[in-house]
Amino acid sequence: MDSIMGTETPGNANHRARPRIATLWLGGCAGCHMSFLDMDERLMDLAPRISLVYGPLVDRKEFPDQVDVVLVEGAVANEDNLHHLQEARKKSRLLVAFGDCAVTGNVTSMRNTQSSAGVVMDRSFVENASLHPGVPRSGGILPRLLDRVIPVHQAVPVDLFLPGCPPSADLIFYLISELLEGRSPDLSDKLKYG
Amino acid sequence: MSVKTLMINGQMVSASEDQTLLDVLRENGIELPTLCHLDGLTPIGACRLCLVELAGSNKLHPACMTRITEGMEVTTHSERLVKYRRMILELLFAERNHFCSICVINGQCDLQQMGYDVGMDHVRFEYQCPAVEVDASHERFIMDHNRCVLCTRCVRVCHEMEGAHTRDVMGRGGSSRIITDLNQLWGKSGSCTGCGKCVQVCPTGALFEKGRSAAEVVKQRDFLVYIKTAREKHLWIQ
Numbered sequence: 001m002d003s004i005m006g007t008e009t010p011g012n013a014n015h016r017a018r019p020r021i022a023t024l025w026l027g028g029c030a031g032c033h034m035s036f037l038d039m040d041e042r043l044m045d046l047a048p049r050i051s052l053v054y055g056p057l058v059d060r061k062e063f064p065d066q067v068d069v070v071l072v073e074g075a076v077a078n079e080d081n082l083h084h085l086q087e088a089r090k091k092s093r094l095l096v097a098f099g100d101c102a103v104t105g106n107v108t109s110m111r112n113t114q115s116s117a118g119v120v121m122d123r124s125f126v127e128n129a130s131l132h133p134g135v136p137r138s139g140g141i142l143p144r145l146l147d148r149v150i151p152v153h154q155a156v157p158v159d160l161f162l163p164g165c166p167p168s169a170d171l172i173f174y175l176i177s178e179l180l181e182g183r184s185p186d187l188s189d190k191l192k193y194g
Numbered sequence: 195m196s197v198k199t200l201m202i203n204g205q206m207v208s209a210s211e212d213q214t215l216l217d218v219l220r221e222n223g224i225e226l227p228t229l230c231h232l233d234g235l236t237p238i239g240a241c242r243l244c245l246v247e248l249a250g251s252n253k254l255h256p257a258c259m260t261r262i263t264e265g266m267e268v269t270t271h272s273e274r275l276v277k278y279r280r281m282i283l284e285l286l287f288a289e290r291n292h293f294c295s296i297c298v299i300n301g302q303c304d305l306q307q308m309g310y311d312v313g314m315d316h317v318r319f320e321y322q323c324p325a326v327e328v329d330a331s332h333e334r335f336i337m338d339h340n341r342c343v344l345c346t347r348c349v350r351v352c353h354e355m356e357g358a359h360t361r362d363v364m365g366r367g368g369s370s371r372i373i374t375d376l377n378q379l380w381g382k383s384g385s386c387t388g389c390g391k392c393v394q395v396c397p398t399g400a401l402f403e404k405g406r407s408a409a410e411v412v413k414q415r416d417f418l419v420y421i422k423t424a425r426e427k428h429l430w431i432q
Contacts (some may be wrong), residue, residue: 015352110293151317154320193309
């Protein structure tokens with residue numbers, strides 16, 4: 001695996017900038033992001049060594065160019081998820097499926113036992129509604145659900161898989177540290193589902 | 195009882211002729227993943243995880259069902275076998291709905307452990323997501339078909355040990371189901387003795403006792419002290 005160290009800054013070939021890390025939040029509960037925050041004081045170690053350029057923890061609207069590593073939490077459940085994921089894939093060198101929803105679909109994909117998104121929407125907004133039953137149909141407000149929730153690797157190529165619900169803070173720190181050292185993290189003896 | 199000599203991964207090994215190949219492998223410290231096998235039950239070769247190569251045969255053979263013969267040459271971890279074992283596990287995970295995060299047996303599950311053992315970091319096959327049932331009609335136990343891998347340990351233990359034969363298998367391929375009596379609700383079964391042997395032998399969270407997860411709730415009232423002192427004690431940094 002390529003080292004993520006040193007994205008070269010234009011105009012200064014010898015100066016190596018800090019690796020640009022992004023996180024993406026798709027169809028998941030944000031628990032993986034909470035586990036990221038659970039790195040606690042180790043975040044202070046990481047802070048001077050990386051640039052956190054995008055994610056729910058960063059106030060930025062558009063996914064930036066030339067990202068070195070993106071951690072993708074959540075499954076691909078709707079058209080927005082799919083769009084954001086494809087955008088992130090195009091602009092990132094290394095994409096990590098981050099947590100069980102990203103890796104397997106997990107709880108987000110439990111609705112797949114129903115035949116289509118329509119059935120799920122009817123169940124939620126019509127059958128179980130006591131006031132004003134009806135599926136919201138105004139365009140541009142709610143992203144359309146995909147008929148099937150899929151794990152990240154069924155939508156775009158994935159470089160690394162980090163299962164866990166959520167992956168422990170230790171594991172996230174290990175993964176990022178290894179990448180910062182230019183090594184490929186070996187998770188084979190650290191796997192944990194659920 | 196006569197003694198046979200065979201070659202396992204290039205090593206000469208002797209064993210008694212009534213042993214299965216799986217027994218011999220384990221006796222010699224060679225671990226193979228298994229799901230349908232359980233010491234004490236008749237082997238059936240259902241899960242295919244213990245497949246091995248035998249010299250002179252193009253087929254792969256389940257070690258649990260293979261009787262040893264004189265001069266047998268066995269390979270247990272060729273590149274092909276390692277690849278197939280992972281594929282088999284991925285197919286098992288893809289066939290039903292295995293959500294470890296919300297499963298009652300999370301952390302003690304044989305299927306989960308097999309996944310770790312073969313280094314399965316993701317499943318390359320499309321998840322089938324079948325709509326299957328949960329039978330909670332029994333007074334004490336639950337059968338959750340979402341987690342079932344059709345190993346038939348429950349069928350065999352009920353037939354061979356309890357002598358009730360409450361369980362059997364219905365259907366074929368992807369629509370196969372473990373059934374109770376003639377496909378009735380468990381709670382209505384006339385043959386089930388309620389012994390719970392099937393629950394004990396199930397390798398996954400497909401069969402479990404009611405109320406277990408609630409009973410496992412433990413209040414952790416020392417969290418306050420942890421929060422107040424963890425930083426000074428560097429409890430989260432190793």
